[in-house]
Amino acid sequence: MVKKVLKYGMGVLSVALIVAQFIQPERTNSPADLAASFDAVAKPPREVAAVVARACRDCHSNQTEWPWYSRVAPVSWLVASDVKQGRAKLNFSQWNIYSPEMTRIKLGEMCGEVTKGDMPPLYYLPMHPVARVTPREVSAICSVPVAQAR
Amino acid sequence: MFMGTVACLFALLLGCARSGSESATIDAAKLKAYAPLPEVASAKEAVGERKVTLGRILYYDPRLSKSQKISCNSCHALTQYGVDNQATSNGHKGQKGDRNSPTVYNASLHFVQFWDGRAKNVEEQAKGPVLNPVEMAMTSEKQVITVLKSMPEYVDAFKKAFPDGRDPVTYDNMGKAIGAFERNLITPSRWDKFLKGDQAALTAEEKAGFNTFVASGCQTCHAGSLLGGNMYQKIGIVKPWPDTSDPGRFKVTNSEGDRFMFKVPSLRNIEKTGPYFHSGKIATLKEAIAKMADHQVGKTLSDAGIQSMETWMKSLTGEIPTDYIKQPELPKSTRKTPKPNEAD
Numbered sequence: 284m285v286k287k288v289l290k291y292g293m294g295v296l297s298v299a300l301i302v303a304q305f306i307q308p309e310r311t312n313s314p315a316d317l318a319a320s321f322d323a324v325a326k327p328p329r330e331v332a333a334v335v336a337r338a339c340r341d342c343h344s345n346q347t348e349w350p351w352y353s354r355v356a357p358v359s360w361l362v363a364s365d366v367k368q369g370r371a372k373l374n375f376s377q378w379n380i381y382s383p384e385m386t387r388i389k390l391g392e393m394c395g396e397v398t399k400g401d402m403p404p405l406y407y408l409p410m411h412p413v414a415r416v417t418p419r420e421v422s423a424i425c426s427v428p429v430a431q432a433r
Numbered sequence: 434m435f436m437g438t439v440a441c442l443f444a445l446l447l448g449c450a451r452s453g454s455e456s457a458t459i460d461a462a463k464l465k466a467y468a469p470l471p472e473v474a475s476a477k478e479a480v481g482e483r484k485v486t487l488g489r490i491l492y493y494d495p496r497l498s499k500s501q502k503i504s505c506n507s508c509h510a511l512t513q514y515g516v517d518n519q520a521t522s523n524g525h526k527g528q529k530g531d532r533n534s535p536t537v538y539n540a541s542l543h544f545v546q547f548w549d550g551r552a553k554n555v556e557e558q559a560k561g562p563v564l565n566p567v568e569m570a571m572t573s574e575k576q577v578i579t580v581l582k583s584m585p586e587y588v589d590a591f592k593k594a595f596p597d598g599r600d601p602v603t604y605d606n607m608g609k610a611i612g613a614f615e616r617n618l619i620t621p622s623r624w625d626k627f628l629k630g631d632q633a634a635l636t637a638e639e640k641a642g643f644n645t646f647v648a649s650g651c652q653t654c655h656a657g658s659l660l661g662g663n664m665y666q667k668i669g670i671v672k673p674w675p676d677t678s679d680p681g682r683f684k685v686t687n688s689e690g691d692r693f694m695f696k697v698p699s700l701r702n703i704e705k706t707g708p709y710f711h712s713g714k715i716a717t718l719k720e721a722i723a724k725m726a727d728h729q730v731g732k733t734l735s736d737a738g739i740q741s742m743e744t745w746m747k748s749l750t751g752e753i754p755t756d757y758i759k760q761p762e763l764p765k766s767t768r769k770t771p772k773p774n775e776a777d
Contacts, residue, residue, distance in 0.1 A: 319690065367776045368731065371670045377690065380662040382544030388656050395462075409527050 320344075321375040325386070331422045335375055338403050338414040345376040350410070394425035414421030463647050463753035466656035469507075469625035470539065470701075480613035484594040488614025489609060490761050497579055498569035499525055501773035505562065505611070507614035509537040511758040514750075515618065520713030525570035526775060528741045531679065533713030538751070539699055541616040545558035548695050548711045549667060549682045556612030560604060574604040580771055581607070586764030618758075620702060620751025635748055642745025645738050650730040658697035659747065667693045668711075671731040679711055691692075703748045718743055 317323055321344075322332050327358050347366055352358055373389060381389060396402035398421055403414045416424075473771050477486055490499065490513075495504040508522040509515045514562060515536030521529045540546065546558035562568040563577060581587045581602050589600055594610055595601035624748075626634035635643075646652065657663045668674045674693065682694040695711055708714065709721040719739050726734045 367671060372650075380665040380694070382657075384544070384657045385664040391465060395465075402585070 297431045318390060319377050319379040321378040324378040325427070330420065331409055331427055334416060334420040334424065338411075338416055339373075340375060341407075341414075342366050342403075342409070343375050345370070345374070389425075391428050394421075397421045397424055434437070442577045445645075445686065457570070457640050459640050459643055463644070463652075464628065467628060468621055469628045470621050470658055470659040471542070480616050481594070484613035485617065486612045487590045487762075488542040488610035488612065489612050490763060491760075492614055492762050493760050496763075496770070497563050497571065497577060499571055499773070500775045502775075503569050505537070506760075508562075508568070511537070511618070512537060513618075513752065514702045514753065516706045517698055518707065520708050522568075524568040525566065526663075528567040530565075530567050532711050533708065535698060536702060537615055538618045538620050538753075539659055539662070539701050541612070541618070542659055542697065543699065544664075545696060548698075549685050550696050551685045553701075554609045554612065554613045558608075558693055559611035559615070560608040563607075576771070577604060577607065580603060583767055583771070584764040584771035585767070590764070618754070622701070622751035623748045625751075626675070638741070639745045639748045642741040642743070645741045646745060649732060649734065649738070650728055651725065651742075654697045654729065656702055659701055661697045663698040664696045664697050665691075666697050666729075669693060669728045672728045674728055674730075676712060676714070681711070700746060701749050702751060704743075704750050718746065720729065722746075 325336070335343075339388065342365060349362075365422060373422070380387075393402075398417050402414070403411070408414060434737070435566075492505045495507070497502050497504065503524065508517050508524075510517055515538040516534055520533060522534045524530055535548070540558075541555045544550075546552040547561075549665060552558040552561060561690060563699060564569050569703045571580075581591070591601040591610075592608060595606050598606070646655075654664065654666050655661045668681070676691070680692050683689070684690040685691070704718060707718060708716045708719070710724075715721050722739050722742050723734060726732045726739075
């Protein structure tokens with residue numbers, strides 16, 4: 284009896300998982316408008332451009348690299364939601380939306396997040412060890428001159 | 434990230450539900466992204482008193498419209514926090530425009546003008562409505578100049594405001610004078626007093642409301658001295674906005690990335706400037722707050738949370754500069770002044 288229920292349960296679960304694969308979140312990698320990017324608009328020092336590309340781009344730009352497991356439900360849903368939230372907060376592919384005042388505020392927030400070690404998120408690091416931000420890079424992010432950034 | 438499940442665990446462990454009960458003091462770190470309004474006096478000096486005087490007259494003069502019934506003040510009533518409180522405004526012969534009239538108070542401090550940023554400053558902006566067929570509907574710059582030049586008092590006022598030019602009555606100078614007047618339409622409020630260090634300027638409930646605002650993620654777009662007015666953002670960035678009839682900044686740039694992008698509006702005087710959003714279709718501030726949470730940050734707020742934010746937002750209501758906006762006497766029409774035209 285117990286066996287039967289278990290078997291039945293497993294069956295339902297696998298069917299559900301298979302069905303789930305077909306419900307794929309939208310994974311836009313919209314043609315990044317190069318002229319609007321952080322690199323083109325803010326012209327950051329090379330070190331800052333590099334750390335952003337290495338450690339932030341997956342969640343804060345339209346140039347996300349989607350790893351294989353990001354295609355497997357339910358992980359895919361969580362990943363997509365993270366990227367959506369991340370892009371809504373800060374999008375390095377759309378740096379042309381900011382006034383000089385907002386540019387200063389966003390750079391301040393970036394500095395704050397990496398100083399506290401809140402970004403990139405801890406859970407991202409085990410799979411992306413290269414995304415670790417060094418103390419040198421933290422100070423580079425914190426000293427991007429604002430005049431230059433817009 | 435990409436280990437979503439681990440992420441969830443982390444979130445639980447850290448109790449990272451960043452909202453929750455909001456205390457009645459504001460952590461200084463949260464205020465870094467905010468600043469008080471600039472002093473009115475310094476703006477006044479920069480633009481020149483005589484330009485301001487002329488600009489005030491032009492602002493109130495309905496003869497800048499074809500019907501001679503509509504002035505800037507018809508849609509941006511200065512005693513009404515710079516708006517008409519209509520979803521969309523009545524223009525020439527009662528025609529409706531397709532967007533809500535934003536306030537002119539503090540507008541000069543926005544990084545660009547209009548919902549879609551198509552004018553760079555208030556001087557350039559002021560030249561738009563006069564010739565807009567559904568607003569003031571004058572047919573050409575020349576027609577406007579004819580009206581202005583028909584009144585010696587205007588010619589005199591332009592000469593005083595622009596002493597350098599030989600022929601100062603120009604369409605550009607009209608825009609500059611109106612802009613000069615608008616640059617002093619600034620409304621500091623208790624929020625500014627608080628930012629300058631007066632802790633008692635806000636009540637405990639208002640402080641808690643600001644904390645709710647930040648915890649809800651609103652500061653991502655509503656920051657700076659205007660709590661907006663300093664960036665573009667897509668309406669419906671997290672959850673699509675149902676009304677897609679207005680493509681926003683796409684109309685200006687034709688760039689796909691600008692579809693549904695609008696200037697983030699300032700929240701100064703927000704309590705007084707409804708109805709809300711570019712369409713003016715959302716009637717109450719509470720509804721507007723709930724819609725923002727849902728579509729811009731992907732959160733459903735409790736009624737208490739909405740109430741709390743609204744309480745704080747009311748502290749952004751500034752004082753209307755009653756003396757500054759007093760309606761001046763308008764130059765008298767002469768025989769040469771063209772007659773109103775409502776026929777077409």
